[in-house]
Amino acid sequence: MRCAVKHFAALPNLETANPQMEAELLLQHALGLDRTQLYQRLRDEMPPDKKETYHDLIWRRLCGEPTPYITGRAAFYDIELAVTPAAAIPRPETELLVETALALADKRIQDTPSLTVVDVGTGCGAIALALAAHLPSAQIIATDISSEALALAQGNAERLGLASRVHFLRGDLLEPLEQPADIVVANLPYVRSAEWERLPVEIRCYEPREALDGGPDGLRIIERLLRGAPPVLRPAAALLLEIGFDQGPAVVALASDVFPKASIEVKKDLASLDRLLIIQL
Numbered sequence: 001m002r003c004a005v006k007h008f009a010a011l012p013n014l015e016t017a018n019p020q021m022e023a024e025l026l027l028q029h030a031l032g033l034d035r036t037q038l039y040q041r042l043r044d045e046m047p048p049d050k051k052e053t054y055h056d057l058i059w060r061r062l063c064g065e066p067t068p069y070i071t072g073r074a075a076f077y078d079i080e081l082a083v084t085p086a087a088a089i090p091r092p093e094t095e096l097l098v099e100t101a102l103a104l105a106d107k108r109i110q111d112t113p114s115l116t117v118v119d120v121g122t123g124c125g126a127i128a129l130a131l132a133a134h135l136p137s138a139q140i141i142a143t144d145i146s147s148e149a150l151a152l153a154q155g156n157a158e159r160l161g162l163a164s165r166v167h168f169l170r171g172d173l174l175e176p177l178e179q180p181a182d183i184v185v186a187n188l189p190y191v192r193s194a195e196w197e198r199l200p201v202e203i204r205c206y207e208p209r210e211a212l213d214g215g216p217d218g219l220r221i222i223e224r225l226l227r228g229a230p231p232v233l234r235p236a237a238a239l240l241l242e243i244g245f246d247q248g249p250a251v252v253a254l255a256s257d258v259f260p261k262a263s264i265e266v267k268k269d270l271a272s273l274d275r276l277l278i279i280q281l
């Protein structure tokens with residue numbers, strides 16, 4: 001089975017940062033094993049009846065289908081989520097938003113023990129559920145315009161035992177909210193429409209466009225969120241928004257226009273690229 005992993009990892013035409021890990025995930029999926037079980041059996045012969053299953057999975061991957069859609073699972077922060085093409089695949093870059101929101105919530109929870117945190121555009125629930133797992137006393141609300149994405153997120157909340165802690169609401173941005181928020185987090189669509197056709201096949205042909213396309217300048221939905229936010233924010237609220245690497249100056253200008261008195265900063269990711277807009281009222 002070690003050879004099966006190696007052969008896959010060496011295959012050409014695969015646009016992936018970590019072919020070895022993807023090969024292992026596909027092999028685990030084909031064999032119905034977890035990571036530890038796979039490692040214990042790496043020296044074993046591949047069961048003959050599983051060879052074709054594994055080859056089919058490799059073929060799907062080589063055609064461009066993302067591994068999380070093939071296996072139906074994605075790791076995010078310290079949780080595992082079910083994923084389907086109903087929602088975008090959670091990305092490692094978004095973990096910076098979770099990390100920053102948790103640090104902010106930790107500081108504020110002393111003054112506001114029943115903190116209300118809202119995840120706008122929750123998709124499969126990645127951000128909302130990672131936050132809920134770490135903020136046991138906070139009220140977490142998650143919204144999305146897509147009812148299919150919300151159904152997926154609700155299923156993830158149930159599987160993770162967090163369903164009683166996260167309230168899911170369908171609707172446009174903050175519109176479904178019935179109470180003021182202390183912290184608003186969002187990873188909304190921010191890809192420029194004209195860039196869509198240039199994206200890798202993994203994204204362009206498999207992920208839902210409405211989850212990623214942010215309009216001509218990529219900022220149509222983010223701008224609407226910012227302009228609609230003031231009435232639903234508590235006086236010392238914070239907003240954390242994931243952005244594209246080249247959108248820092250534009251979102252700072254937008255945020256300064258809507259919140260002239262707020263503290264506004266852009267945080268960089270591990271690759272030193274602008275990734276997160278932080279607004280503190």
Ligand SMILES: C[S@@+](CC[C@H](N)C(=O)[O-])C[C@H]1O[C@@H](n2cnc3c(N)ncnc32)[C@H](O)[C@@H]1O
Nearest residue numbers: 088090121122123144145146172173187189211
């Ligand atoms: C980039 S995906 C992010 C999903 C998830 N938050 C994550 O980080 O993996 C953006 C999500 O925003 C949702 N969305 C797009 N427009 C929206 C709107 N006007 N109101 C609410 N949600 C919206 C999409 O359905 C999609 O689930």
